Structure formats: C-alpha cells, structure tokens
Amino acid sequence: MNGIATLLAISCLLLLGSSRLLVSIRMVAFQGVLLGLLPLFVAGSGHIGAAALILTITNIGLKSILLPWLLTRALFESGARREIEPFIGFGASIMAGVVLLAISGYIVNRLQSTAEISSSITLIAGFFMVFSGLFLLITRRKALTQTLGFLVLENGVFTTGLSLGSEFSVYVELGILLDVFVGIFLMGIMLFHIDREFDHLDVDRFNELSDLTVDVASNEEASE
Amino acid sequence: MISPSSILICLVMIVLSPLLPGIINKTKAFFGGRQGPPVLQLYLDIAKLLRKTSVYSQTTTVVTRIAPFVILFSTLAAALLVPVAFRGAGVSFTGDIILLAYLLGIGRFFMVLAALDTGSAFEGMGAAREVLYSALAEPALFCGLLVLISETSQTSLSAIYEKLTAECWWQNPMTFLLIAVSWMIVLLVENARIPIDDPNTHLELTMIHEVMILDYSSKDLALIEFAGAVKLAVFSSLLVGLVFSGNELSLPLQLLAFAAAMALVAIVVGVVESTIARFRLLHVPKFIVGSGALAIIALILKLSGN
Numbered sequence: 450m451n452g453i454a455t456l457l458a459i460s461c462l463l464l465l466g467s468s469r470l471l472v473s474i475r476m477v478a479f480q481g482v483l484l485g486l487l488p489l490f491v492a493g494s495g496h497i498g499a500a501a502l503i504l505t506i507t508n509i510g511l512k513s514i515l516l517p518w519l520l521t522r523a524l525f526e527s528g529a530r531r532e533i534e535p536f537i538g539f540g541a542s543i544m545a546g547v548v549l550l551a552i553s554g555y556i557v558n559r560l561q562s563t564a565e566i567s568s569s570i571t572l573i574a575g576f577f578m579v580f581s582g583l584f585l586l587i588t589r590r591k592a593l594t595q596t597l598g599f600l601v602l603e604n605g606v607f608t609t610g611l612s613l614g615s616e617f618s619v620y621v622e623l624g625i626l627l628d629v630f631v632g633i634f635l636m637g638i639m640l641f642h643i644d645r646e647f648d649h650l651d652v653d654r655f656n657e658l659s660d661l662t663v664d665v666a667s668n669e670e671a672s673e
Numbered sequence: 674m675i676s677p678s679s680i681l682i683c684l685v686m687i688v689l690s691p692l693l694p695g696i697i698n699k700t701k702a703f704f705g706g707r708q709g710p711p712v713l714q715l716y717l718d719i720a721k722l723l724r725k726t727s728v729y730s731q732t733t734t735v736v737t738r739i740a741p742f743v744i745l746f747s748t749l750a751a752a753l754l755v756p757v758a759f760r761g762a763g764v765s766f767t768g769d770i771i772l773l774a775y776l777l778g779i780g781r782f783f784m785v786l787a788a789l790d791t792g793s794a795f796e797g798m799g800a801a802r803e804v805l806y807s808a809l810a811e812p813a814l815f816c817g818l819l820v821l822i823s824e825t826s827q828t829s830l831s832a833i834y835e836k837l838t839a840e841c842w843w844q845n846p847m848t849f850l851l852i853a854v855s856w857m858i859v860l861l862v863e864n865a866r867i868p869i870d871d872p873n874t875h876l877e878l879t880m881i882h883e884v885m886i887l888d889y890s891s892k893d894l895a896l897i898e899f900a901g902a903v904k905l906a907v908f909s910s911l912l913v914g915l916v917f918s919g920n921e922l923s924l925p926l927q928l929l930a931f932a933a934a935m936a937l938v939a940i941v942v943g944v945v946e947s948t949i950a951r952f953r954l955l956h957v958p959k960f961i962v963g964s965g966a967l968a969i970i971a972l973i974l975k976l977s978g979n
Contacts, residue, residue: 455847455970462966466959540959547966554973569977 450490453483454574457608458550461581461601465542470593474520477597480578480604481512487571491611500619507623508607511630516600519637524593527644537588549580571612578605592643592652596636603629674831680753680763682928686935687752690906691715691899693939697866700943715902722895730888732792740787741889741896747780748900748907754830755910758931759919761831769830770818774811777863777907780900781807788885795877799884802954806869806881809961810862816968817852820975821915824848834914851971853916858964860908860942864901867946869957879954909938 457480464476485508488501537545553576557569582602586595607622647654695712702709711717729737753763754773762769785804788796822828824845825836842849862869865882877884886897913934919927952960 451847451974455851455974458970459967462963466963540962543959543962543966547962547969550966550969550973554977557977570974573973573977 450568451570453487453490454568454571454608457483457574457604458577461578462543462546462550464597464601465546465581465584466539468539470524470591471521473594473597474517474524477520477600477604478513478517480601481514481517482509484512484604484607485509487608487611504619504622507626511626512600512604516630516633519633520593520596523637523640523644526641527593527649535588535590535594542584542588545584546577546581549584550577553577553580568612571608575605575607575609575612578602578608580605590651592636592640595652596633596640599636600629600633674765674829676761676763676765679757679760682757682760683753683755683763686757686906686910687749687903690902691719693905693909693935694902696936696939697943697946700940701947704944704947715898719895719899722891722898725891727891727893730791733790733888736783736790737787737888738893740783740790741893741900743783744780745896745900745903747776747783748903751776751780752903752907755907756831756834756914757910758927759834759914759917759922760924760927761835765829765831767828770828773830773907774814777904778807780904784885784897787889791888793888795880795884796887798878799881802881803885806862806957806961809958809965810859813855813859813961813965813968816965816972817856817915820848820852820968820971823975835920837915838918838920845975848971848974849915851967851974853912855964855967855971856908856912856915857941858961858967860905860912860938861945862961862964863908864905866942868949868952868960871951874951905939906935909935912938 460476460480460483464473467473467476485505488504488508491501535542550573553573556576557573560572561569578601582598582600582605585598585601589595589598603625607625610622692712692715694715695710698714699709699712751773754765754769754776756762756765781803785800788800788803818833821833821837824841825833827833827836861867865872870881870883871879872883874880874883877887882901886894889897910931913931917930917934919930922930
C-alpha cells in the first residue's frame with residue numbers, strides 16, 4: 450500500500466520532469482497499473498471480492514492499455530515527439546511538484562482530525578496527483594500533455610476516493626471510469642482534428658487564431 | 674566523544690581510500706572488455722605527481738597555493754566524523770552531521786575560489802556548475818538525515834548509525850530504500866561520477882570537477898586527487914552505514930564486512946558508470962532535484978507515520 454502510493458508520487462514527479470511525450474504516456478500507463486492494484490490492497494487480504502477484481506481489471510484495461518494506445522496513436526499521427534519548453538521549465542516543475550507534495554501532506558495532516566482515513570499516505574498521493582494533474586493542465590502547451598494532465602487528475606480523484614472511504618461503490622467507480630473513457634476518447638478525436646487542421650498540437654498558438662495569413666506566418670516565425 | 678580505535682580505523686580507511694577509484698575503474702574495464710589500469714593506479718599517479726615540481730600561473734594569488742591544503746584537510750576532518758566499520762565515528766558529538774556537511778562545503782568553496790582565481794573562463798564555468806549541483810544535492814542529504822534523526826531520535830551521526838538495524842529496514846522498507854537511492858545519487862554528484870560528470874572527459878566545455886583543477890600540477894594535484902578519493906570514501910561509508918548493519922559482529926569481522934561493503938559501493942558506482950551514458954548538462958539539475966524529491970517523499974512517509 451505504502452509502496453504503491455510512493456510509486457504513484459514518484460511517477461507523478463517523473464511526469465512533471467519528462468520532456469518526451471512517449472515517456473509521459475508510458476508513465477501514465479504505469480500509473481494505471483498501480484491504480485488497478487490499489488483496490489485489491491484496500492479490500493484487505495483474505496476477502497478480495499468480485500467488486501475489487503472487476504475494478505482492477507477495468508482499471509488496468511482502460512487506463513494502462515486502451516487509453517495509452519489511443520494517445521500513442523495520436524502522438525505518432527501528429528509526428529510530435531517532445532513537449533516544447535512549457536511555461537514553467539521542467540526543473541522548476543519538479544521543484545513545484547515537491548512543494549505541491551508538501552502542501553498535500555499538510556492538508557492531509559489537517560484532515561486527519563476530522564475525517565476517517567484508512568491510509569494517510571495514499572491520501573497524500575491522491576491529493577498530490579490531483580495537484581500535479583492540474584499543474585500539467587495549466588503549464589503545458591501541447592494538447593496531448595494536457596490530456597495526460599487530465600488523466601492524472603482523474604487518477605488522483607480515484608486514489609483519494611479509495612483512501613477516504615473504507616468501502617467503495619463499484620457502480621460509482623465504474624461510472625466514473627466510463628466518463629473518463631469517453632472524455633479521453635473525445636479528446637483523442639479532438640487531437641486528430643487539431644493536428645489535421647493546424648499541423649501541430651500547440652494549444653498556446655490558438656490564442657492568435659485569425660484569418661490573416663500574414664499575421665499567422667509572422668507569429669509562427671516568432672514562436673519558432 | 675572520542676574513540677581511539679575508530680580513529681585508527683578511520684586512518685586506515687583514509688590511507689586505503691585511493692583503492693576505491695581503482696575498483697571503479699576495474700569494474701568499468703571489465704564491462705568494456707579491457708584489462709584496465711591496476712587497482713593501485715591512483716597510488717602510482719600520486720607518487721609520480723609528488724616527484725614533480727609545481728608550476729603556477731602568474732595571475733594566480735595565494736588562494737591557489739593554499740587551496741589544495743584546505744581541500745585535503747577539510748576532507749580528512751570530515752572523514753573523522755563519519756562512522757566507520759559499524760563502530761561509530763572517531764569523533765562524535767551532538768550535531769556533528771552539520772559540521773560534516775559544511776567541512777565538505779569548505780573544501781568545495783576553496784576549490785571554487787581557486788578555480789576562479791586562475792581567471793580562466795572554462796574554470797569559472799566549471800565552478801558555477803559545481804556550486805549549482807552541490808547546492809541542489811544538499812537538500813537530499815539533509816532530508817535523508819532528518820528522516821534518520823526522527824527514526825532513531827538521536828542527533829549524532831554515530832548514535833544514529835548505531836540504532837539503525839535491519840529491523841528499521843523491515844519496518845519501513847520504502848522509506849529507507851528512497852533514502853539509499855537518493856544518497857547514492859548524492860554520492861555520484863558530490864564525487865563527479867558519470868551521469869553527472871565524466872572523470873575521464875577531455876572537453877573543457879562539459880567538464881565540471883576536472884576543469885576546476887586544470888591549472889594544478891604536481892604536488893598540489895596529488896593532494897587534490899587524494900582528497901577526492903577520501904571524499905568518495907566518506908560518502909561511501911555514509912551509504913554503507915545506512916544500508917548494512919554489523920553492530921553485533923566481532924572486530925575482525927566488522928573490518929572485513931566494512932571493506933567488502935565499501936568495495937561493493939565502488940562496484941555499484943562502476944556498474945552505473947558503465948551502463949548509463951552521461952546526461953546532457955541541461956538535464957543534470959532535473960536529475961539532482963529528483964533525488965531531493967525522493968528524500969522528501971521519504972520524509973513525508975516518515976512523518977505521516979505509517
């Protein structure tokens with residue numbers, strides 16, 4: 450349990466620091482596997498119910514096989530390999546990640562007096578994943594990385610939910626998983642379309658959309 | 674608290690420390706399919722350097738002359754403070770951890786001063802990198818120490834290491850694993866080993882440690898090389914004390930186990946150097962901050978109490 454939470458936190462930090470998109474996708478897939486294992490541990494050894502098993506299988510199937518495959522395809526279609534320098538650099542991102550980790554530790558520490566928490570470290574990891582997902586969404590320029598940020602955010606919500614309640618509702622979790630699947634699927638389709646229309650996935654440049662071709666050309670020169 | 678037997682062991686460790694780079698080079702040679710230089714190569718180098726006369730640049734000042742001595746003696750003093758052979762340090766008192774870190778800091782400070790003193794652009798660049806990297810590596814070392822302090826509720830390095838047993842590892846395997854990994858990275862950073870800096874590189878632009886001592890020759894260079902080997906031994910013994918415990922063994926067994934563990938650390942460094950390519954300079958800070966992040970995760974794991 451502690452080991453999984455620690456690995457989740459470390460994979461988030463790696464995600465914040467990696468500039469290669471393929472590595473980022475693999476990292477999110479790895480998080481999916483860890484998340485899939487989590488319900489088995491929460492259920493407690495001895496009585497692993499069918500519910501936990503279903504959740505594990507759907508989680509791993511969805512988050513570490515299907516969605517990464519989809520995103521990898523989008524990646525190869527677009528031909529982009531690397532994230533360009535984000536608004537906050539990679540080194541600074543990791544430092545920000547450490548600060549976020551400390552903040553989540555502080556929040557959980559405050560929560561401990563009021564809520565019933567089965568594992569505070571898993572909860573810290575959950576909060577940290579939510580924060581780092583948001584951080585990725587805000588600071589990265591490529592649509593693909595933002596999608597990954599959304600996925601990490603959702604992973605964080607899942608982890609937080611698991612560590613807060615002693616028992617989880619399979620139907621709610623499965624519903625959320627379906628939601629996420631549809632969401633990421635739509636985002637994948639959007640990625641294809643953005644790529645086909647503009648030849649890049651750089652969301653930042655959408656700020657300067659205009660019909661004037663001259664404008665766009667000069668903007669592109671400036672950003673190159 | 675002064676323990677004469679530990680001081681004696683510490684002196685032996687200092688004298689034998691040039692073996693560590695030899696073992697690293699042998700490991701690298703093994704991976705490269707070569708025979709490699711003999712394990713005693715650094716002794717031979719130092720003996721050769723001591724027979725030559727020094728050459729000083731006309732632009733240098735007294736700082737360049739005294740820096741090798743400061744570097745050597747601050748490192749030797751630091752060696753007295755680390756626990757050796759599972760028996761505690763030669764000299765130990767409350768808060769000696771901080772003195773240890775800053776004795777090594779003084780050595781680094783003088784090396785940087787001497788590099789700036791020569792007025793060479795390359796050496797200035799190397800100095801800037803050295804300062805940046807070691808500043809980033811320090812939080813990793815101290816966060817790890819904080820965890821150990823809160824685990825054992827002791828504030829002297831010897832007392833901490835005395836209380837660290839295999840049982841601590843069984844109780845919090847994740848915490849200790851994280852600290853061990855982050856300290857391994859600190860070891861690589863502080864001793865300018867491969868993923869950070871290549872000790873064999875010949876391009877001034879990308880050197881870090883080697884570029885700072887470019888202007889040294891003969892006896893001064895010998896002192897600096899020896900200090901480097903002692904520094905490697907200091908960090909290795911910190912790591913060995915963290916990973917292995919042999920408090921209950923008899924003295925000869927302790928010595929034997931300690932020597933074997935130190936050789937093991939050197940071999941691990943050699944394996945890392947043979948299997949990982951050197952990072953691009955821009956990626957190095959990321960890597961070091963990452964090691965600090967591991968230590969901080971360990972701290973959070975420890976503080977949240979399960």
